[in-house]
Amino acid sequence: MSDLLLPPEHRYAKMIEQRQNEDGSELSILNLGPTHPATHGIFQNILLMDGERILDGEGTVGYIHRAFEKIAENRPFYQITPLTDRMNYCSAPINNMGWWMTLEKALDIEVPKRVQYMRVIIMELARIADHIICNSVLGVDTGALTGFLYVFQYREKIYEIYEEICGARLTTNMGRIGGFERDWSPAAFRKINEFLDEFPKIWGEFESLLTRNRIFMDRTIDVGPISAEKAMSYGFTGPNLRAAGIDYDIRVMKPYSSYEDFEFDVPVGKSGDTYDRFCVRNAEVWESLKIIRQAVDKMPEGPFHANVPDYYLPPKEEVYNNMEALIYHFKIVMGEVPVPKTEVYHAVEGGNGELGFYLITDGSRTPYRLHFRRPCFIYYQAFNDMVRGQMLSDAIATLSSLNVIAGELDA
Amino acid sequence: MSTSSDIKMVDTPEGIEGQGFFATKLDTVVGLARANSLWPLPFATSCCGIEFMATMASHYDVARFGSERMSFSPRQADMLLVMGTIAKKMAPILRQVYEQMSEPRWVIAVGACASSGGIFDTYSVLQGIDKVIPVDIYVPGCPPRPEQILDGIMRLQELVKSESVRRRSSPEYQELLASYNIS
Amino acid sequence: MALKTSVIQEKLESKFGDKVTGFTQVKDIFSFEVAPEANNEVMRFLKEDPALRFNFLTDVCGVHYPDEQPERQFAVVYHMHNWFDNIRIRFKCFLNGENPEIDTVTGLFLGANWQERETYDFYGIIFKGHPQLKRILNMDEMVSFPLRKEFPMEDGGRTDKDDRFFGRVTDNATQINQE
Numbered sequence: 001m002s003d004l005l006l007p008p009e010h011r012y013a014k015m016i017e018q019r020q021n022e023d024g025s026e027l028s029i030l031n032l033g034p035t036h037p038a039t040h041g042i043f044q045n046i047l048l049m050d051g052e053r054i055l056d057g058e059g060t061v062g063y064i065h066r067a068f069e070k071i072a073e074n075r076p077f078y079q080i081t082p083l084t085d086r087m088n089y090c091s092a093p094i095n096n097m098g099w100w101m102t103l104e105k106a107l108d109i110e111v112p113k114r115v116q117y118m119r120v121i122i123m124e125l126a127r128i129a130d131h132i133i134c135n136s137v138l139g140v141d142t143g144a145l146t147g148f149l150y151v152f153q154y155r156e157k158i159y160e161i162y163e164e165i166c167g168a169r170l171t172t173n174m175g176r177i178g179g180f181e182r183d184w185s186p187a188a189f190r191k192i193n194e195f196l197d198e199f200p201k202i203w204g205e206f207e208s209l210l211t212r213n214r215i216f217m218d219r220t221i222d223v224g225p226i227s228a229e230k231a232m233s234y235g236f237t238g239p240n241l242r243a244a245g246i247d248y249d250i251r252v253m254k255p256y257s258s259y260e261d262f263e264f265d266v267p268v269g270k271s272g273d274t275y276d277r278f279c280v281r282n283a284e285v286w287e288s289l290k291i292i293r294q295a296v297d298k299m300p301e302g303p304f305h306a307n308v309p310d311y312y313l314p315p316k317e318e319v320y321n322n323m324e325a326l327i328y329h330f331k332i333v334m335g336e337v338p339v340p341k342t343e344v345y346h347a348v349e350g351g352n353g354e355l356g357f358y359l360i361t362d363g364s365r366t367p368y369r370l371h372f373r374r375p376c377f378i379y380y381q382a383f384n385d386m387v388r389g390q391m392l393s394d395a396i397a398t399l400s401s402l403n404v405i406a407g408e409l410d411a
Numbered sequence: 412m413s414t415s416s417d418i419k420m421v422d423t424p425e426g427i428e429g430q431g432f433f434a435t436k437l438d439t440v441v442g443l444a445r446a447n448s449l450w451p452l453p454f455a456t457s458c459c460g461i462e463f464m465a466t467m468a469s470h471y472d473v474a475r476f477g478s479e480r481m482s483f484s485p486r487q488a489d490m491l492l493v494m495g496t497i498a499k500k501m502a503p504i505l506r507q508v509y510e511q512m513s514e515p516r517w518v519i520a521v522g523a524c525a526s527s528g529g530i531f532d533t534y535s536v537l538q539g540i541d542k543v544i545p546v547d548i549y550v551p552g553c554p555p556r557p558e559q560i561l562d563g564i565m566r567l568q569e570l571v572k573s574e575s576v577r578r579r580s581s582p583e584y585q586e587l588l589a590s591y592n593i594s
Numbered sequence: 595m596a597l598k599t600s601v602i603q604e605k606l607e608s609k610f611g612d613k614v615t616g617f618t619q620v621k622d623i624f625s626f627e628v629a630p631e632a633n634n635e636v637m638r639f640l641k642e643d644p645a646l647r648f649n650f651l652t653d654v655c656g657v658h659y660p661d662e663q664p665e666r667q668f669a670v671v672y673h674m675h676n677w678f679d680n681i682r683i684r685f686k687c688f689l690n691g692e693n694p695e696i697d698t699v700t701g702l703f704l705g706a707n708w709q710e711r712e713t714y715d716f717y718g719i720i721f722k723g724h725p726q727l728k729r730i731l732n733m734d735e736m737v738s739f740p741l742r743k744e745f746p747m748e749d750g751g752r753t754d755k756d757d758r759f760f761g762r763v764t765d766n767a768t769q770i771n772q773e
Contacts, residue, residue: 235705
């Protein structure tokens, strides 16, 4: 397996040779990943270690590069959601909704208020699901499996809501151009209400398990900190940036899907360390619950999709009985729904930050170019800066709190 | 609290029973023991890994099937669960992990990507892990539900139960490994 | 909106003259073109000018336009965001198809590092002065630049999927049929 060793011309090889510690010890190289149990996803970090301390690190990514952008150039517009699903699979609906909104922006489609509220609900549920994973797994990495087992039970409830709405659990492929594929059933609303009633207690208990836990605090406070300036320069967005003290949130900066109708706070941290990231995510779950509650209470009546026959599949009974509907159905199913030549950039607040879609169309049936601004990819490059000089065990906690999703990282 | 009625025992295999003794084939006993204590090595790369997290968490609880201990070291694992897309860049690593496992070892390809490349028919994705390592069970789905993953594990248990102790030294098996260039 | 797009245009034009062109509003984002040799200066100006204050580099990506004239076959697209006035802009640098080269902006924004590497990986666009310009997502041994339009999405060497069973007929197969 000599080809898996560090090549002799690598800069670390020289550093090891040059550096001699006084006590005769040597620097060593530690390979963290790509299949390390603590990395939750596959990326490699070659760490130059002095004992337990990390002197430098070098990240390698791309172990799950699936060429989303290339596939997207070969798929009709409505077939992009299976890709966005699999990008950040912890919060697939946010990606789906982001893509539909991008497309609607390109096509100048106004969607009804009800659709916007439904989208808000589903996106906030996805955010909760995302933060549950990140925070509970951070607990696991610092030695507390209890929280993970406890809150995952309730993550299943979110999956049940997804299932009620679209039939799938994880990769939801939810939504259509202009709205949803079907109206939500009363059972879906019942399940959402149940979740809103039950979950706060669970999340409160989870918080009380960790937030003031001495061991957890010792393991996370001042671990993997990043300053606000540096975070900004590295292109941090989302909870990780907010933990560093900048209240940048696209839901507030440029409200999409009627976020301006809801009252919520943007939690910010102070020092940008692991503990702050944990706390910001925790607080965001509470805010998300608040938003969902408001959206459910204020849910307007109305159609569940915009009136855009060119892009929205007609109901089946009309397809069988109505010539016009049949034509639309055929055109849409065959992917012959050209989008006018334009360029749009649309960003939504994903689970990890600014999830952007940059779409260039040339009037044909597929995107000419679709670029995903994947927050993970952009902020993960700061990891080595964040762990430099820290202990190895701190690097694990830092990585975990960054919530790097391999699918999103590698596209 | 569990009562004695909650505890499910495996069925006694076929054999001869008498006063104070029970005789059966060694294969059966070994198979029984192996099947009910499969130590999984989760090789989770993407979406299916999240479903596996759900599978091993409280709601679905893979521990009920004797797979309590997640083994993150390939040296002490019996069952390699490959969950998620394997890119070409990842293929040598997967192979290395498989080579590090000691016999007997079984492989479950969980999800469409691991089984066939799934929706990612692209330049960068390996079109099914059976290109690089032999696979025992394929679990379809994108991603499969936890029930499906459990079903895959139970089917593997059936396979393990009925496997001959000598299978690993059979010429067919050697030939299979040789076809993958694994010694 | 505190900062007007006309102000951005005026400021850029007076500073850079004909190196900045094609100002237009596309949907909700103000966009323009920048001559490739000026990308760094323009970005620095956008970032550091007290009135413009585009403090955040949102995104860097490449685009391939094989049907354009040779000197406009590649584009590097930068999205920037001014958080104070909450305004986004986009600018493109068009590059030569034969020999696409542009200066790196890693000196201005650390986050550009991997995004430029990704663009190099996908399109083969060389970012001059980049601290570590090598492939990031694909294997180092790869020779093609997969997102260029001439490269196919599917792996040419695959043997597992027989096109005949997928309702697709390759050129090779048609030839055999005709014979």
